[in-house]
Amino acid sequence: MSDTREPTQSPIPVRTAAFAAGLGAWILWSGVILTGTGLIIATNVVAGALIALFAAYTAGWPDGGRLPAIAAPLLVALLGVLVIVAPFVLEVTIQRVLWSNVISGLLVVLLAVGSVYGSWQLAQSSGTGV
Template identity: 45%
Template sequence: MPPVPRLAGLAAVLGTWVFWSGVFVTGFGWIVTNNVLVGAAAAAFAAYTAARPSGGRLPAPVGPLIVLVAGAWTVAAPFVFGIEMGILFWSNVVAGALVAVLAAACLYGGRKLETDTPTTT
């Protein structure tokens, strides 16, 4: 069974990187605003998933699903915004792909937690 909190924590760290990437690699334009918003959402929901892998107030798959969509959008954003191939382009593609893969693993691991958890009646 994948360790959901650890995978989600790593996705939160990568979401934080996406948040700050426009500053650290000197981006400009809408991609920077996009990275701040999407990175913040990915980091926040991944951290929530790490803290509450069974779901808490949200249904269990909601947090990882939002992180998965944020990761996929992070990969697509440089193409949508027409960013030239460079450090920010590859940062988005690699970090977004990793976030999406980690979120997918959290979704799978969360499903596994639900099916493996014994129910008491």
Template identity: 75%
Template sequence: MSETADTPSPIPVRTAAFAAGLGAWVLWSGIVLTGTGLIIINNVIVGGLIAFFAAYTAGWPDGGRLPAIAAPALVVLFGLWTVVAPFVFGVAIERLLWSNVVSGVLVVLLAVGSVYGSWQLTQSATSV
């Protein structure tokens, strides 16, 4: 199946959906990996925000009520914070530290793909 001008790219939807799944993992990782301290609260909040905004991007890749790149750009920022947070909070449990680092890097990469795909959607919509 080839893409035509009428067929939008699946890139922002797929990358956002994967990022939402990783956000759900971040949300639960502090508990599953038996973390202690503020990293648990951090991961619940930030993981929930990643999952929410990434799912929003998957549902409305053209932006919906928000500008098209707003939600995926927020996911990029939350992904970057996920990478940095274990170092800020001094997490001593290596499996949780590396879970955050790897998950955060993957979220950032996927969200950058969503930003690019959403930007392409808005460019194709304005050129029509």
């Protein structure tokens, strides 16, 4: 008996993007939960919301949908870098907020890079290009 199912697509872009979306939700609330003060709260809310939005878009449409396949995960990676740099630029003195941003931003960047690679592979295998 032969297997006539189509080959399954790589789960890499979907899984990495979904986890990045969850981290975006954490970043969104981290300034409030960790009792941050000042501009870092607004920065985390905006960056976290955008990370969650673009990462969820990538998880929903790993082949890119209306955007090029690597556009949304690339934006997530850039926003992750912003999250890492923000506490240093804004001179955050609360260590738990600083380290939360550094660690979660680094994870977002790593996941977004994995998602960029997975989305690029998916676009190449489907023949749509990037």
